[in-house]
Amino acid sequence: MVNFENKDRYGVEDLRKLISVLRGPGGCPWDAEQTHESIRRNFLEEAYEAVEAIDEQDPTHLCEELGDVLMQVMFHADIEADAGRFNLDDVADMTVKKLISRHPHVFGDVAVSGSGDVLANWDVLKRIEKHQETVADSLAAVAKSLPGLWRAEKIQKKASKVGFDWPDAAGALDKLQEELDELADAVRTGGNTREELGDLFFSAVNVGRFLKIDPEEAVQASCDKFILRFRHLEAAALAQGRKLEEMTLQELDELYKSAKLALENKYDA
Template identity: 40%
Template sequence: MSKPPENTREISALVEIVAALRGENGCPWDKEQTHESLAPFAIEETFELVEAIEQGSAEGLKEELGDCLFQVVLHSQLAQEANKFSLSDVIESISQKMVRRHPHVFSDVKVQDSSEVIKNWQQIKAQEKDASKKKSSPLETPKGLPALMEAQKIGHKTKNLGFDWQEASQVFAKVKEEVSEVEDALHNFSENSSSENLEALSKEIGDALFSLAQLARHLKLDSEKSLRT
């Protein structure tokens, strides 16, 4: 039987607990886990964190932040067992990244507002990818993002590339155009429709949803949150 740490206010205590859970006399469930098997829990915990934020509950926020931190420590423990990296490496990596990405705080770079901060961030991020020889599309987004969130993120990226509508009214016109195309596709749809017709309808609905996400972006709204309310 493992003895729990006496001082549980330090992150070292959580590291010790997770190591015990994965140890010889640890928890059978925790010992079975892999990075892949834990991935769905990372998504679930993130959404529970968002829910706590939206509810304005300090106690709930504290709990959900702890659950997310547990995921970080557990993944780090798995990596350490495989001699890949440790939690200290994770902390060092993110610390160095934040210093690099904030030269206006940790260096002599001057910025006028947050828009310049974002522009610098994207430039530094691109330089880091070039240095690491990572090849990616300028519109690349993390796999597994909720679809509406991904649509808005793509919209932000295209805006940074100089491709965007000037006004929300122009986006709304695009929304109406896409909805009209959904209506046209519906005319060719029935319960006995071919897979091609069904695929065409699905594509048009996707285009309409994408346009609605861009309208939300132009209005500075979160389309995911709008759908949930």
């Protein structure tokens, strides 16, 4: 039995101690075996679950999910503390110093007229800190671990700041059509469809940027819409006493169109 005090209420320091206990001698074998790499995906999943709680506007759920994210931070810091490279206080120290450095309008004598100046200064200071000497350096620094659509959008925004951009959405739409044509041509001729599909996605993100549409939110909404329509399709097939796998594509498509129309009428009513 490990020594950990039971309390009616715990604080941040208690969580740090608990992580250390779980990973230490006499603790949990699974926790002790984990590495940064083995729980990398867990970190991402917990962050996404916290975002989902934000979308739900559920404070209780958000509190729980932020706790899971905090646990991940502490877990990774504890791994490093055991290795003697850094600990949680080092993480906090680096973050505090970074925030002070990047807020000269708060902690220094830099004047700003609004949030636009704040973001512009932040970008300049970040490039200096990261030793990004060129615009291409700043583009390459956008994390490859980001979802592809978000990474594309962030790269495009950085390029836009130096004037590499369409004047309006019309140019982005023309480029999107051009990429669609190139993909269709690659399909017909056996060309590099993977590359052309990537270019199409990249251009679609650019259109969304002009329309101020978050590309990840847009595609998630489309996924939810498809699920809703498919649920309606499946219910209609069941009402006919039929199994989906026994129906032709044409029959399924007709049910899908009916589902789409029924749902549109429902929300228009």
